[in-house]
Amino acid sequence: MKSVVYLTQASDLDLWQRSGVTDVILAVKDFSRSGTLSFEEAINLNEKATALGLNVSFDWDALMEEPRFLMLSKKLKDHFPFKACRVRDAGAVVWVRENLNCDIHLLLESGHHNLKAIESWQKRLGARLKRVALSPELPQATIKLWKPQLGLEIEILGLGPLLLFHSPRPLLSTLTSDKKEEWIAEGASEESPHKGFPLRENSHGTLMYHPKDLSIIERWNEMREVGIDYVRFDHRQQKSHAIVGLLATFISHPVESTRNTLKENWDREWMRGYWDVNKSDVLFDKLKNQNLSHSSRQCAVVLEGKKDSWLAIKVTGLKLNPQSQIEVMNPQGKSKTIKLHWLKNDAFQNVEELQMGEIGFIPWISGSPSKTKISLV
Amino acid sequence: MNHFTPELLAPAGNLDKLKTAILYGADAVYCAGQDYGLRAAADNFTQEELAVGVQFAHERGSKVYVVLNGFLHDEDLAGLPKFIQFLDSIKVDAVIVSDPGVALLVKEHSTIPLHVSTQASVLNLHGVKAWSELGATRVVLGREVTVHDAGTLQRTSGIEMEMFVHGAMCMAYSGHCVISNFTQGRDSNRGGCAHSCRFSYDIKFEDGQRESSFFMSSKDLEGLSVLPRFVQEGIVSLKVEGRMKSELYAATTTRVYRQALDFWKNHGSWENAPWMKWQEEMRKLPHRDETTASLIAPAGSDSIYDEREHVDQSWAMAGVILAASSERGVMIECRHTFDQTSQLEVLTFKGDVIELPVREMCAPDFTSIEKTKPSSLIRFPWIEGLAAGQVIRLKKVRS
Ligand code: SF4
Numbered sequence: 026m027k028s029v030v031y032l033t034q035a036s037d038l039d040l041w042q043r044s045g046v047t048d049v050i051l052a053v054k055d056f057s058r059s060g061t062l063s064f065e066e067a068i069n070l071n072e073k074a075t076a077l078g079l080n081v082s083f084d085w086d087a088l089m090e091e092p093r094f095l096m097l098s099k100k101l102k103d104h105f106p107f108k109a110c111r112v113r114d115a116g117a118v119v120w121v122r123e124n125l126n127c128d129i130h131l132l133l134e135s136g137h138h139n140l141k142a143i144e145s146w147q148k149r150l151g152a153r154l155k156r157v158a159l160s161p162e163l164p165q166a167t168i169k170l171w172k173p174q175l176g177l178e179i180e181i182l183g184l185g186p187l188l189l190f191h192s193p194r195p196l197l198s199t200l201t202s203d204k205k206e207e208w209i210a211e212g213a214s215e216e217s218p219h220k221g222f223p224l225r226e227n228s229h230g231t232l233m234y235h236p237k238d239l240s241i242i243e244r245w246n247e248m249r250e251v252g253i254d255y256v257r258f259d260h261r262q263q264k265s266h267a268i269v270g271l272l273a274t275f276i277s278h279p280v281e282s283t284r285n286t287l288k289e290n291w292d293r294e295w296m297r298g299y300w301d302v303n304k305s306d307v308l309f310d311k312l313k314n315q316n317l318s319h320s321s322r323q324c325a326v327v328l329e330g331k332k333d334s335w336l337a338i339k340v341t342g343l344k345l346n347p348q349s350q351i352e353v354m355n356p357q358g359k360s361k362t363i364k365l366h367w368l369k370n371d372a373f374q375n376v377e378e379l380q381m382g383e384i385g386f387i388p389w390i391s392g393s394p395s396k397t398k399i400s401l402v
Numbered sequence: 403m404n405h406f407t408p409e410l411l412a413p414a415g416n417l418d419k420l421k422t423a424i425l426y427g428a429d430a431v432y433c434a435g436q437d438y439g440l441r442a443a444a445d446n447f448t449q450e451e452l453a454v455g456v457q458f459a460h461e462r463g464s465k466v467y468v469v470l471n472g473f474l475h476d477e478d479l480a481g482l483p484k485f486i487q488f489l490d491s492i493k494v495d496a497v498i499v500s501d502p503g504v505a506l507l508v509k510e511h512s513t514i515p516l517h518v519s520t521q522a523s524v525l526n527l528h529g530v531k532a533w534s535e536l537g538a539t540r541v542v543l544g545r546e547v548t549v550h551d552a553g554t555l556q557r558t559s560g561i562e563m564e565m566f567v568h569g570a571m572c573m574a575y576s577g578h579c580v581i582s583n584f585t586q587g588r589d590s591n592r593g594g595c596a597h598s599c600r601f602s603y604d605i606k607f608e609d610g611q612r613e614s615s616f617f618m619s620s621k622d623l624e625g626l627s628v629l630p631r632f633v634q635e636g637i638v639s640l641k642v643e644g645r646m647k648s649e650l651y652a653a654t655t656t657r658v659y660r661q662a663l664d665f666w667k668n669h670g671s672w673e674n675a676p677w678m679k680w681q682e683e684m685r686k687l688p689h690r691d692e693t694t695a696s697l698i699a700p701a702g703s704d705s706i707y708d709e710r711e712h713v714d715q716s717w718a719m720a721g722v723i724l725a726a727s728s729e730r731g732v733m734i735e736c737r738h739t740f741d742q743t744s745q746l747e748v749l750t751f752k753g754d755v756i757e758l759p760v761r762e763m764c765a766p767d768f769t770s771i772e773k774t775k776p777s778s779l780i781r782f783p784w785i786e787g788l789a790a791g792q793v794i795r796l797k798k799v800r801s
Binding site: 088089090091092094095114115116117118119120123135136137138139140141142143144145146149162167170187188189190191192193194195196197198199200201203208209210211212213214215216219222224230233235298303304305306307323328329331334335337339341342371372373381384386394395396 | 417448450451454473474475476478479500501502503504505506507522523524525526527528529530531532533535536544546547548551554555573574575577578579580581583584585587588589591592594598599601602603604605606607608609611613615617618620696700701702703705706724725730733735765766767768777778779
């Protein structure tokens with residue numbers, strides 16, 4: 026398992042190389058949402074890093090509307106000396122395929138939670154696609170299952186900020202009169218207990234991160250077992266640059282003691298996210314009253330009732346007749362079965378049948394308020 | 403003479419709303435089955451209802467697009483091929499996807515045209531190209547794209563462009579917000595968004611400055627005033643947001659946008675267009691403050707709502723006409739209380755609204771009543787111009 030870090034200054038190069046880091050990412054302001062480098066600085070760092078035998082990738086994780094895309098992509102076409110390009114936007118991926126000769130590292134951290142989605146890129150990028158950076162929403166079991174089928178290098182975020190929200194709009198600068206390139210703040214939602222969301226605004230818009238950083242590095246062996254090839258470390262939001270030394274120590278000796286030291290000195294608490302399991306769809310059933318949801322046997326719904334006299338219904342499915350045996354289920358989930366002995370149309374006249382879409386009346390059934398479902402038995 | 407007119411695409415959260423939107427003039431509606439769409443809390447459609455909805459639409463010359471726009475996990479895909487084949491069998495007019503894996507499955511299992519959801523945040527020409535490689539014939543652009551740029555993308559790519567024209571907006575790039583996923587355990591990209599962007603946040607800047615703000619809450623999109631630009635750029639389809647909203651919303655938005663688009667279609671000019679009348683009609687719906695967002699230029703700070711959610715509502719939904727004929731009178735499903743002092747208006751499918759005087763009201767069994775209850779049925783005497791499916795609104799009285 027190899028380590029990938031963000032190279033932000035030339036003076037870190039030796040340290041990264043000595044710690045065993047194999048890959049560095051260069052994040053340029055215009056192309057990378059959290060980029061700090063100018064394009065010229067990146068070219069310079071690329072030369073130095075390459076000379077030390079490090080693999081360098083250029084980060085293009087920003088999303089761009091057409092005018093900006095046109096303007097900035099031209100810059101890359103003129104000169105792109107980097108070994109690989111890390112791309113997120115589908116348009117940027119296609120542009121890189123058509124205009125550059127570098128390796129492609131796909132940033133699949135938004136969606137791409139099924140193998141088929143990744144296959145759609147493999148088919149189109151062929152051998153140019155070398156690596157996929159997978160979503161932090163994927164549990165380890167899924168990655169393990171995919172690894173032998175993918176035949177690609179797999180990268181995950183091992184330690185670093187977890188981006189929750191990206192808006193192109195200027196949401197922080199509007200709250201202050203200060204003029205600067207980047208606004209940094211912390212937000213506390215009125216929804217307790219979520220406090221301390223790191224916030225940034227720059228030329229890419231506004232970014233909000235999780236109050237805790239994602240860390241899978243406590244599961245180093247598991248990462249190795251499931252087949253992770255590259256573990257990415259993102260120290261860039263740490264206040265003190267001294268953290269680089271502790272991170273390098275951990276990378277060279279990924280053991281409990283170096284990890285504990287790193288954790289103690291890391292500005293934010295750590296969390297594991299969905300590494301063990303992802304059950305982010307199990308609450309969905311509770312969002313809806315299942316007693317109101319439709320079933321294929323459902324033939325009508327109660328609109329209103331008059332005690333001991335009638336229920337007004339709307340036929341929504343299979344047709345009803347005066348001999349129908351029906352089951353009613355009220356919104357609380359209580360059900361009963363009865364046999365109809367009369368059926369009336371919307372003019373309150375006896376009829377032999379009510380069709381889908383028609384309004385009609387059936388005998389009163391207690392405990393069957395509006396929205397009660399009627400199904401044929 | 404008929405002039406190019408964009409398609410009017412309305413939301414259909416359930417079968418009733420589908421019918422409402424079509425009766426009020428939607429060229430097409432979009433709706434979801436029980437799974438795979440992005441509104442886990444919406445009623446959504448059973449397969450039987452989808453079949454009925456498609457038939458209802460096709461009989462009236464309208465189209466039905468089915469959303470399959472979640473970012474799906476492997477296990478979610480298991481039943482999808484069967485569902486896609488079902489959609490093909492009932493002849494839906496397109497499916498709307500945001501996940502390339504779902505796009506491949508649609509192509510493998512059907513001949514249904516493929517539209518790309520705004521959830522995929524397609525923002526540039528190469529993004530359009532990426533999806534056309536997967537067989538997409540239409541792209542619902544990211545809401546960050548201006549109408550002018552959309553026109554250029556459409557002309558350059560030869561792919562149809564669809565844009566949101568009205569309704570609530572995600573503050574984030576669509577598909578790029580996972581707040582709910584990591585704070586509430588609900589996958590926003592599979593329909594579980596908890597709308598955390600609508601909450602108030604205490605913001606503490608680096609220098610210690612503090613602000614309390616609804617800084618992530620977006621005003622609603624208003625594109626009526628931008629219609630001339632959409633038309634000028636030849637944008638193929640204009641989409642109204644709001645599958646979770648009421649039939650009053652479906653009726654009002656569809657009716658007003660239909661009137662405006664028909665005005666253009668019939669005149670080929672916007673001269674003397676009754677903009678004020680259309681805007682006033684729209685204002686009768688509950689809404690947040692409005693913005694044209696990025697339709698003209700990138701959305702700025704004036705697009706932030708910065709207020710707690712509240713309903714600014716001068717009119718409410720009174721009910722919907724279930725049956726109407728000169729012989730049998732009118733039957734209304736009430737959604738609100740009203741009596742003889744109430745001011746009611748019927749939204750006709752075409753033409754002006756009809757004022758509905760509240761005089762003789764009866765219960766379904768013809769016993770006379772003075773006042774309605776929500777969720778009750780009432781009978782009204784027949785009035786010329788009333789028809790089943792029309793929505794009735796009620797002027798709210800401020801206490
Ligand atoms: S929380 Fe707000 S910004 Fe995020 S997905 Fe939901 S609506 Fe969009």
